[in-house]
Amino acid sequence: MASITLKNIVKKYDDGFPAVNDVSIDIADGEFVILVGPSGCGKSTLLRMIVGLEDITSGDLLIDGKRVNEKAPRDRNLAMVFQNYALYPHLTVFENIAFPLRLNKGKLTEERVKELVLGAAKTLELTDHLERKPGNLSGGQRQRVAMGRAIVRQADAFLFDEPLSNLDAKLRGQMRAEISQMQRRLGTTSVYVTHDQTEAMTLGDRVAVLKKGILQQIASPRELYEQP
Ligand code: ADP
Ligand code: ADP
Numbered sequence: 001m002a003s004i005t006l007k008n009i010v011k012k013y014d015d016g017f018p019a020v021n022d023v024s025i026d027i028a029d030g031e032f033v034i035l036v037g038p039s040g041c042g043k044s045t046l047l048r049m050i051v052g053l054e055d056i057t058s059g060d061l062l063i064d065g066k067r068v069n070e071k072a073p074r075d076r077n078l079a080m081v082f083q084n085y086a087l088y089p090h091l092t093v094f095e096n097i098a099f100p101l102r103l104n105k106g107k108l109t110e111e112r113v114k115e116l117v118l119g120a121a122k123t124l125e126l127t128d129h130l131e132r133k134p135g136n137l138s139g140g141q142r143q144r145v146a147m148g149r150a151i152v153r154q155a156d157a158f159l160f161d162e163p164l165s166n167l168d169a170k171l172r173g174q175m176r177a178e179i180s181q182m183q184r185r186l187g188t189t190s191v192y193v194t195h196d197q198t199e200a201m202t203l204g205d206r207v208a209v210l211k212k213g214i215l216q217q218i219a220s221p222r223e224l225y226e227q228p
Contacts, residue, residue, distance in 0.1 A: 002156035009059035021213035037210035079150035094130040140171035157189035
C-alpha cells in the first residue's frame, strides 16, 4: 500500500470556477479517509484527479512521496470502485475480475491470473458465481465483482465513489462489513466518498469535509459526529 499526499490541489474546469480549491491532505499508508460534503462540492473531481482521470490545474499529488501529477492512470497503480459498478456485461465474473490483469499482457501467466482471480473470489465469496454474467447477479454480488476487480490488481490504494449507494439497506450493511474486513486484512489505503454517516463512522480513520471545493475540516469520525 502507499501514502497519498495532496498539496494545495486546485481544479478549474473550463468555466474557471475552482471545483477543488487549494486542498491539502496527508493520507498515511493504510489510512482510510472518508470524503463528505454536499453534491457539487468537488468530491468526485478530487478522486478523479488522484486516480489520473482528470488533470490537476495546480498543486502537487504525491504517491509514496513521488510526484505523479503527469503520470497516466495505468502508471499510478490505484484502483477505483464506482457506484455504478462499471462491469462488462458480456464477460463472466471470472473474466471481469481478470480484466485488469490481462491489461498487463505478457507479464502474468494464465496460471498466475487464475490464482489471483480465485483468491479475490474467495475473499469476496464469489467462488460459486465465477461463470455467471453480471446481468444474472444481485446488486450486492455485482458490487463484490467490482471490488474483486479492484483488489485483484494489488493496487497501492483504493478510491471509492459512493460504492454502496445503489444497494438496499441489508446489502449495504453486509458490504460495509466486508470492506471493513478487507481493510483490516489488507491494510488498505483508501479514500472513500459517501453521504452515509454509518459508513463514515464504521470505516473512517478520518473524515474530510469539503464545501464548494474547500476543505472545511478533517477529523476522526468521533470528533466530527459526536460533538456536543
Ligand atoms: P461532487 O462529487 O461533490 O458532487 P463534483 O466533483 O462532481 O462534485 O463537481 C464539483 C464542481 O465541478 C461542480 O460545480 C460541478 O458542476 C463541476 N464539474 C464537475 N465536472 C465537471 C466537468 N466535467 N466540466 C465542468 N464542470 C464540472
Ligand atoms: P482503455 O485504455 O482500455 O480504454 P481507460 O482509458 O479507461 O482504458 O484506462 C486506461 C488505464 O487507466 C487502465 O489501464 C487502468 O489502469 C487505468 N484506469 C482507468 N480507469 C481506472 C479506474 N477507475 N481505476 C483505476 N485505474 C483506472
